[in-house]
Amino acid sequence: MGDAFDGPVREVLHAGCPVVCCETHEEARLVAAVAAIARELGVPVRTWSLLDAPGVPPAEAVAAELRALREATGPQVLLLADVHPFLDHPAVARAIRAFVAAAPPGRRLILVSPLFRVPPELEHDLVVLSLPLPDPAALAAVAAETLAALKLAPDPAALAAVGDALRGLTLAEARWVVRKAVRSAGGAVPGPAVVLREKGWRFGRAEGMEIVAEEVPLERVGGLDELKRWLDERRLAFSRGARDFGLPPPRGLLLMGVQGCGKSLAAKAIARFWSLPEVRLDLGLIVGHPYPEALLRQAIRIAEAMAPVVLWVDEIEKGFGTEAAGARRLLGGFVTWLQEKREPVFVVATANEVEALPPELPRKGRFDEIFFFDLPNVHERAEIARIHLAARGRDPAKFDLDALARRTDRFSGSELEQVVLSALYAAFSAGRDLQQADLLAAAAETVPLATTYEDRIQALREWARTRARPATLDRRKLDAFQPG
Numbered sequence: 001m002g003d004a005f006d007g008p009v010r011e012v013l014h015a016g017c018p019v020v021c022c023e024t025h026e027e028a029r030l031v032a033a034v035a036a037i038a039r040e041l042g043v044p045v046r047t048w049s050l051l052d053a054p055g056v057p058p059a060e061a062v063a064a065e066l067r068a069l070r071e072a073t074g075p076q077v078l079l080l081a082d083v084h085p086f087l088d089h090p091a092v093a094r095a096i097r098a099f100v101a102a103a104p105p106g107r108r109l110i111l112v113s114p115l116f117r118v119p120p121e122l123e124h125d126l127v128v129l130s131l132p133l134p135d136p137a138a139l140a141a142v143a144a145e146t147l148a149a150l151k152l153a154p155d156p157a158a159l160a161a162v163g164d165a166l167r168g169l170t171l172a173e174a175r176w177v178v179r180k181a182v183r184s185a186g187g188a189v190p191g192p193a194v195v196l197r198e199k200g201w202r203f204g205r206a207e208g209m210e211i212v213a214e215e216v217p218l219e220r221v222g223g224l225d226e227l228k229r230w231l232d233e234r235r236l237a238f239s240r241g242a243r244d245f246g247l248p249p250p251r252g253l254l255l256m257g258v259q260g261c262g263k264s265l266a267a268k269a270i271a272r273f274w275s276l277p278e279v280r281l282d283l284g285l286i287v288g289h290p291y292p293e294a295l296l297r298q299a300i301r302i303a304e305a306m307a308p309v310v311l312w313v314d315e316i317e318k319g320f321g322t323e324a325a326g327a328r329r330l331l332g333g334f335v336t337w338l339q340e341k342r343e344p345v346f347v348v349a350t351a352n353e354v355e356a357l358p359p360e361l362p363r364k365g366r367f368d369e370i371f372f373f374d375l376p377n378v379h380e381r382a383e384i385a386r387i388h389l390a391a392r393g394r395d396p397a398k399f400d401l402d403a404l405a406r407r408t409d410r411f412s413g414s415e416l417e418q419v420v421l422s423a424l425y426a427a428f429s430a431g432r433d434l435q436q437a438d439l440l441a442a443a444a445e446t447v448p449l450a451t452t453y454e455d456r457i458q459a460l461r462e463w464a465r466t467r468a469r470p471a472t473l474d475r476r477k478l479d480a481f482q483p484g
């Protein structure tokens with residue numbers, strides 16, 4: 001378990017890097033790892049936190065500690081906690097730079113915090129290591145300990161399932177989630193579903209990330225057969241069989257297209273279709289956070305610990321396309337990760353504005369494919385109406401959906417859903433069940449957004465013509481601006 005966590009720290013310490021920022025929630029684990037590495041190097045370690053300097057203004061206390069390290073004699077590793085809020089304090093920044101410049105032989109400084117924001121003046125002096133979360137085996141070991149303390153002895157298969165379900169948590173969180181899961185399971189060894197539910201609760205607090213609990217079956221997505229074919233072809237892509245066959249896991253999809261045409265819906269359906277968990281990244285929240293880059297690194301750490309997983313980035317252009325300070329740097333970090341990631345984290349990004357989409361995102365090597373979601377064609381409209389009627393307990397066979405589809409030219413999927421809903425309201429208020437006439441009347445009353453946004457839709461299509469693959473192959477009926 002230690003390698004992925006200890007490895008990078010060992011590497012930089014052996015290489016003689018003077019200052020390293022270790023980004024992790026697991027301070028105790030880092031302290032233990034550093035102690036072990038220092039033993040290998042034959043160097044003493046000292047740990048320090050603000051608790052060691054009561055009554056002194058924090059920035060001054062940190063600066064004094066750094067000065068002492070610079071002026072000390074002999075090799076030493078100093079592990080400092082609680083420094084990150086003071087990195088941009090002039091005295092602290094200066095003390096770090098002075099330490100780096102003096103490069104006293106054998107002396108190393110390690111800063112630890114869950115999140116780091118490195119001020120520009122220190123960018124060339126600090127190395128930030130984003131340390132991985134524990135792997136399933138380590139989590140299973142912690143689960144075993146916690147369960148044993150509760151006098152529960154799971155069989156190995158049950159334990160492995162619990163360890164797997166805990167992925168994305170720290171060891172301390174895992175302990176706590178296991179305890180809660182045991183309680184929910186009425187004092188028994190919890191199954192993975194219970195653990196996942198308890199873990200979801202913890203995720204609600206992980207800034208910028210949430211577990212997508214809603215499971216959308218692919219059958220609830222109407223049309224889009226080309227996308228469905230692509231997904232079906234990769235159904236087993238995350239299996240051991242695929243790996244043994246020599247296939248790399250799929251990297252991700254960019255879903256572009258017209259508003260209300262099922263991009264977010266499809267993003268939810270993919271995870272369930274592939275039997276993977278799904279987490280949603282709230283880029284808006286991350287961009288607006290005081291430590292956006294650290295938060296994005298944290299989100300990536302969690303996603304990688306949960307892999308194989310679907311990471312859904314909804315409205316990606318609204319997060320990265322803003323002028324908010326740091327949005328561009330954040331994008332740079334994200335794109336690099338997209339391109340270089342090794343873990344099977346399947347990224348599904350959705351967007352509906354081409355103007356705001358940063359041009360580096362759709363470039364080759366970032367996503368496996370860019371799918372374009374156009375307005376549904378006449379067949380798809382009938383299918384979408386069928387789905388929404390069935391979802392509301394009506395028998396679609398009782399309605400002439402082809403006629404409805406012909407009368408709903410340029411309607412989006414979401415507008416078709418609204419037609420079904422308005423028709424149901426009309427029928428309900430008339431005190432009878434739904435009739436074909438209600439559907440047709442609701443359709444006649446709706447002015448589809450596409451009529452108002454014709455220019456934007458044309459611009460989207462123009463963009464997609466050379467860059468994207470249609471999510472629906474039926475091109476004959478694709479152009480909704482022809483009577484269809």
Ligand SMILES: Nc1ncnc2c1ncn2[C@@H]1O[C@H](COP(=O)(O)OP(=O)(O)OP(=O)(O)O)[C@@H](O)[C@H]1O
Binds near residue numbers: 262
């Ligand atoms: N192809 C479809 N099949 C079934 N329902 C659909 C389809 N497209 C849209 N809908 C309905 O419309 C709702 C809104 O669609 P969705 O949020 O997926 O659109 P979107 O493409 O993400 O739009 P936006 O660009 O505005 O985010 C869905 O929850 C679903 O109920």
Ligand SMILES: [Mg+2]
Binds near residue numbers: 263314350
């Ligand atoms: Mg959407």
